Amino acid sequence: MKKKQITIIGGGPAGLMAAEVLSASGHAVTIYEAMPTVARKFLLAGKTGLNITHSEDYARFITRFGKASDRLRPALDDFKPDDIRAWAEGLGTEIFTGSSGRVFPKVMKASPLLRAWIARLEAQGVEILTRHRWTGFEDGGYAFETPQGHLVIHPDAALLALGGASWPRLGSNAAWVPWLEEKGVNIAPFRPANCGFDVDWSETFRDRFAGAPLKSVTATSPAGTFPGEFVITRHGIEGSLVYAHSAALRDALETGKPAFLLIDLSPGRSTERLAKDLARQDRKGSFSNRLRKGAGLDGVKTVLLRELANEADLQDPSKLASHVKSLPIPITRPRPITEAISCAGGIEWSALDAGYMLNAIPGLFAVGEMLDWEAPTGGYLLTACMATGKAAGVGIGKWVESRARPTSYDAGLQDHL
Template sequence: MTRIAIIGGGPAGLMAAEAAAGQGAEVHVFEAMPTVGRKLLMAGKSGLNITHAEDRAMFDTRYGTARALLQAALDAFSAQALRDWCQGLGIETFVGSSGRVFPRQMKASPLLRAWLARLGTQGVALHTRHRWVGFEADALVFDTPSGRKVERFDAVVLALGGASWPELGSDAAWVPRLVEMGVPVAPFRPANCGFETGWSTVFAERFAGEPIKAVVATSDAGSLLGEFVVSQWGIEGSLVYAHSAALRDALERDGHAALMLDLAPGRSPERLARDLARQPAKASFANRLRKGAGIDGVKLGLLRELIPDAAGRNPEELAGILKALPLPVVRPGAIERAISVAGGIAWDGVDENFMLTAMPGFFVAGEMLDWEAPTGGYLLTACFATGRMAGRAAAGWVLEGVDEQN
């Protein structure tokens, strides 16, 4: 029987295992951690956003420059196909008000339990605490609780993740091994991440943890309404993550970047100027901002932090600032804290089935490949889709080789 190894027990790896087993292969999943699916469970702590229900044409644009390279995998396993797959596991999904899709139970654990039960019925063998450490001739070498183990397989799917959340297993330790084999790997960079800003000590101590709500943020990624959170070291949250790729790329390209904030969406600069001008001249700056523009609390603190002389500006100038307040960022947050990564195995290093051109019989899936997407279910969808394609291709590659020999 065809023997296939899946190295990595995250969403991409488990989907590759299911797909390969569905082709009749004997499948073994090797996971370095004590349990599989740890990153999936972490993602589900605040509600597992499995995919997104927006129009397919718009959905595909979320993958940016990697869209064409992921297209075949997404065509074969679309967002709707993923929802149908969940239904097949007995997990009902629903579409939230934002278009994001969640399991009815919200958590990842019921889905993972049902999935592992299915893999068990397919005969998939799970080997936890098995860390892949390299090669020995044509075999794979693992460190295990019982010592060093050497295993040979007909094909291998690598689904080892990127470089974010290393404590959950994605530590990028695979990079030097594959580079040594001639596989091109683009450096990992944080994606869907926060940014350091260089707050003053006073501002950080007073406002860390405070959400800045109902603002429009603008960058090269466009203009989006939402909220973000002030941290001790900078900014984070969904609105920042949506702009993270644009801000990161601007920093790399120009050496500087800023998120442009509209602190009073829905009001024109002219109306703001009139409302501010109506405030009594003897009133405090805080009262004038609160009554004339609805700005107080952390928003007022942010204005003072970024524009120290704001209190001395006339109503027209102040209105312009409130509608276009530049928030400079210094650098992305640490990659270990990023939700996901850009970078990974370059696309010219794989064929159309995600097989490594430098290593025939080795396929890759998930965040090992060089692509990125925003939060909203797009990350998981592509991990599932590439895992499924790689698993099916690995089994097919072996079977084709057998047919050619007969």
């Protein structure tokens, strides 16, 4: 078969994985990246420890993608967490599993892995063109603004791997939405995911405790109950424990009803024990001393109780114990999507075929966070991005082959999936 010219627009993990699959099959692949370097969000995530996947049981892992779990299942089945581990090790990256079940490179950085990945792609003939910004469709092709000027290309097939609407300074700005909508592609509105929330703190609490962490707590929402920690901010709350509840809290706010994150400030003690221990304290003592001696709490936890509970309840040992075990933090709105780690919304699944091709635009495929799915942090986001990249790479290969054999595309996809 004659070598096909494949264009990949966007150089994040999903696009790079598709490039790896296609170039390994002998196709001529060019990646067009708007930023000065590829995979900038990937590199930023790796600054504090690159979480490449999660080690939990796969039956549980596959449920982490909410309503999109069934649609993502074929791609994830073909690129499971164990496959990502093997892929990383194949690039010379030693990995380990943390106590949380998250999987990291031993060097805790993204840059060595990315360098090895790019070297592999270049060895397979992939061309990477940076500072090439896609500006839409033109003359039946794809238009770009480049350092050399305006460019229009007409590849045999193209893949969009442009990310969603979070972290626009790293390239994911959703500028592509109107261009696809004009072509008849249905796109669900983007919403923040893995995000912080606004809380109407008092000025005194905000000024004194912004930046303070709440450690060794559990948090409950319609998503469930999870242990961890989070941070008080000037605007409200954020951090890994908040992110675990962000989808449920966001959805609750969208109903127009009040939404709360329930915090257990003392997970190791029962309400009954706390009530007894607090009742034994000298009522003439200060509130902070009674709480420290009776519940083992101090610092921001003590002041958070004063911030959110009424004074009468704080003087009653039984009611105070109930607040310690289930303190509702009233949230008002998610933080802006530009601050979110990821996003929900994007190209609707009904707009794609099984090979990730847009039904309205034959020969154009889409992957990663451009699609309407979300997942918690912990390696799930990266795993799904790379899995959809691989699946689209297979889909593109089947489609370009089908140009010579028109009936082979659907049959080939079914064989794969």
